[in-house]
Amino acid sequence: MQQTKKSDQTILIFLSALTGLNLLQSYVTELIFDEAYYWYFAKDLAWGYFDHPPAVAFFVKLGSLLFNGELGVRFFAPFLFSGAIFLIWKLIDSPKKHEHTLLFCLLSGSVALLNAYGFFMLPDTPLIFFSTLFLFSYKNFLNKKNTKNILMMALSMSLMMYSKYHAFLLIAFVFLANISLLLNVNFWKAVGLSLVFYAPHLWWLSANDFAPLRYHFFDRADSYYKITYTTEYLLGLIGIMGFAFPWIYYSIIKTTNRNSFDRSLKFAVWGIIIFFLFSSFNRRTQAQWPMLIAIPLIIFTFRYALNHKKFRKGLAIASSVSLAVVCFLRLAMIEPALVPFSYETHGNKKWTAELKEKSKGLPVVFSNSYRNASMYSFYTGVDAFSLNDLQFRLNQYDLDTSELRFQHKKVALMINPEETPPSFMVRQAFKERKISGIFVNDFSSWRKVKIKTTAANIDAFLKPQNITLQNPYNEDIDLHQLKMYGIRLDRKKRILDTLNITMHHSKMSAITANSSLDLKVSIADSLPENSDAEFFRLAISENDLPCGFQGDIIPVR
Template structure:
C-alpha cells in the first residue's frame, strides 16, 4: 500500500480528483447531467436513452452529498481513476523511462478526457470501464487464470451497463486476437458478461426495445455529404487537433495488447465514419477510443529521437483552451452550446415564480424539466411533439398522472397560441401557455396499423388500425379526442384526421380512410391521439418507413 500511495499514478489520481471536486462543487449542471439525475430518482434496469449505470452513480452520490457535487461524486472518482489507469497502461507498455510530463500532457490536452473526468454523463463510466477492461485484458493475456477471466467478464458487463458503445471496445479487442477462441476461459468470460447483462436485455424486451428502435430506426436518415464531411472535420479538430489520431495510427504494435489498442482506434473511428453515411454522428461518440489513442500516441512519440516542438505546442494550446472552458463553467463567462447555455438555476427560479402554482409541462425538451425539478424540488412533466424524439419522460406514468386532467402551464421554446406569454431568462426565451383540463395520451394509448407500407401517391388508402389502452392510468377516449396520422417527408409534411368519433372502449379496431401524400418520396409516418384544439400531436405509435411512389 505505501508503494501505491507514492506512485505517480496515485499522485495523478489525487491531483485530478482535487480539481474535479472543486469543479463539481462550483459548477451548475452542464449538458444532460440533470436528466441523468432524473434517471436516478427511479432506479431501473434500463432507460430510454441509455443503460442504467449513470442513474445508479447519480443516485448513490446524491445519497452521500447534496447538490451537484453529490450527483457528480462517483463520476468524479471514476473520471480521476481513468487518468491513473491510462497512466498505468502506458507505464506497462513503455520500453524506456517513462516521460511523465508527456503522458500527463497527452491526457490533459483532450477535451473529452477532461469533461468525462467529472461530469455525470454515461461517457464517464464508459471511459473508466473501457480503460479498466484493457488493463485487465493485458493481465489475462499473460495469465490465463479463473480469477482474471472472472474480472474481465464482470468489467465487460459493467462496460455495457455504462453505454452501448462499450460493445465496440469489446468487439474490436476480440477481433484483434482471434486466438482467444482457443481458450476455454474465454467462453466463461462471455457467459459471465451475458448473465450479468441479462436484466437489461430483459428490460429492453419488456419495453419493446425502445433504445434499439431509436438508435437504429428512428435516428437514421438518407445519405448526406455534410454528415460525412462534418464527422471528419469534427474528429480532426477534437483529437489533438489531429495529434492523437495521426500518431496512434502511425504506431506499429509490438504485442497483442497494443494490437488491440490499434484495432480499437481504427475500428471505432471507422465504424462511426460508415455510420455517418446514414445519419449525423455526435462528436463525442468516438471518445471511447481515447484510452487506446493516448497510449499509442505516447508509444509513437517515445520512439522518436525527440518529441516535435509542434506536438508540444498543440498540446499546450489544447490545455489552455480546456483551462478556459473549465473556468467558464464556474463563472459562466460565455455560453457554450449544449453545455452551459441555458442557466438552469436562473431558469428554474424564474419558471417557478411565473407558474402561479400550476403544474408545468415542458414541450420538446428533457434537460429543462429535469433541472427544474432538481433546483426547485417541484415535480413537473415533459411531452414531445412528433417532430421531436421520445425521452425518458415517455416512460414516467407517475409524473404523467400528476398533470392528467389538471389546469397546467405548457413551457415551450415557441409560441403555441394567442395566450402564450414570453419569458426571457438570460439568453434563452420560453413561452408559457395555460391549458385547462390537460390530457396527454402518449404511453397510455398505442396505435398499430396493418398494411402501412408502400403506396402510390394521391391514391385512396384504407388502413385497418387498432387503438388499444396500454396503461392502468388515463381516461377512456371521448368525442373530445381525435386520431390522426402524420407523414414526414424530405420536402413536405402532411397529416390526416380520422373523421369519426372514437369509441370509449379500451380496445377498438377501425378503418382509417385517407389519400396518400400527393408528392412521391420517402416518408416516416406516425399515429397520434390528442385532445381537440391542442396545438400539436404526440407519439402514440412506432415510426413507419413509407415509400410513396
C-alpha cells in the same frame, strides 16, 4: 527502483490533485442539460432507460445520497476519471516511463474532450473507466487465463455495456484483432459470464418491448446526407485530442505492434474511426461517440515519445498549449464573463427561478424538451414533464409513468408563441432561447394510447379499415377528445404531410379503462398521385394537443 518509487508517487500526487480540482469544479459549476436528464433517470432507479443503460443513473443516485446539488450528481465522476488515468499508466509497460512521468501527466491532463468527463457525469464517464478496466483485464487475460482474469474481463465487459451501448464496438474490435480467441474455452467463459452479469438489462429490454432499440433502428428519422456531417466528424477527431493531435495520430501510424495486445488496440482505434465515418454518411455524429479511441491513443503516443526526443519535446509543447486552453474553458464554464457566448452551464438557476415565479409554482409541462423539464425540476424541485410529439422524438418521459402525475391538474403548459398567445415568457442564457407558456386548468394527455392495425400499406385506409385503440389508463377516454390523423413520411422518416382521418361510427363513446376498442377508420383526403412518401403512420391529437407516437410505422406500398 528509486526512480520507479518516485514516479509512482508523482502519479499519485497528480491524480489526487486532479481529483480534488474536479470535485471543486463539480461543486461550483451548474449542470448541463444532459446531466439534469440523467438526474431525472436516477429519481427512479431501473435496469434501463429509454436513451441509455443504467450505469450513469446508478452513479448519480449514489452521489446524490451523499451530497446535494451539483456535487451529488457528479461526485463519482472525478474518481472514475482518475481511476481511468491510473489504469492507463499501468497499461504502459515500458520501464522508461518512470523517467518521463510528468509528460504522462501533461498528456493525459490535456486531451481536450476526455477531461470533460473528469467532472461531468454522463454515460461516457463510467464508460471510459470501465473500458480502460476492460483493456487492463484483457491484457492480463492474454498473459494468464486464470479465474481471476476471466472474472475481471467478464465484469468489465458487462459494466461497459451497462454504461453505453456502443461499448460493444471496442469489445468487438479488440477481439476481432485476435480471432484465435474464438478457439479458447476461457474466452467463451468470460463472454458467457459477462452475459449473465448483463442479463438484468436484457430482461429490462424485453419487458419494455425493446423500446430504445426499436427507436434507434426503426422509428427515428434519419437525415439526408450533408458533406458537413463528415467534415464535422473529421474535425471532431481533431478536437477531442486537442492541439497535440498531430503528434497523437502520427504515433499510431508509426508505432509497430509488439504483441497481440498492441494489435487489438490499433485495430480498435481504426475500427471505431471507420465505423463512425460511415455513420456520418447517414446522420450527424456527436463528438463524444468515438471518444474511446483516446485510451489506446494516449498509450501509443506516450510510448512513442519515450524513444523519440524531438517528438517528445514537440508533444510537451503542444500538450501544454492544449492544457492551458482546457483550463481556460473550464473556468469559462463557471464564469460567463470570460467568453463572448453562453454555454449550457450558464444561467440555469436564473431562468428556472424566474419560470417558477411566473408559473406560480405549478407543475410545468414542457413541449418537446426533456432537457428543459429535467433542468427545471432539478433546480426548483417542482414537478415537470416533457410532452413529446411527432415533430420531436421519444425519450424517457414517454417510457415511464410521469405523465400520470399531471392528469387533470392545473399546470403551466409551455407552447409555441407563434401559434398561441402566451401568458408569460422567460429567457434562457444559453443560445438566447425563449420559453413561453399558458395556464391550463385541467390538463390531460393520452400519449400511451396505442393504435394497432393489420394494414400492410396506406392503400388499406382508402376505405374503412379495422384498427384497435388500446387504453392502458385507469380511466375511460372519451372518443370526442381524440382526433386522428395520418402522417406520411419520406424515406428518411421525416414528415411530408398530415392527412385527416375519419373515425367511423362506433357503438361506444369511450375507450373504457385498461381495455381496447375496435373501430373503422379511413383517409378523408385524396392522395396525390406523385409523392415522395415511403412510410405512413396513424397518430392521435388529444384535446387539441400536437399528434403523438400512437401508431406504428408501415410502408406506403
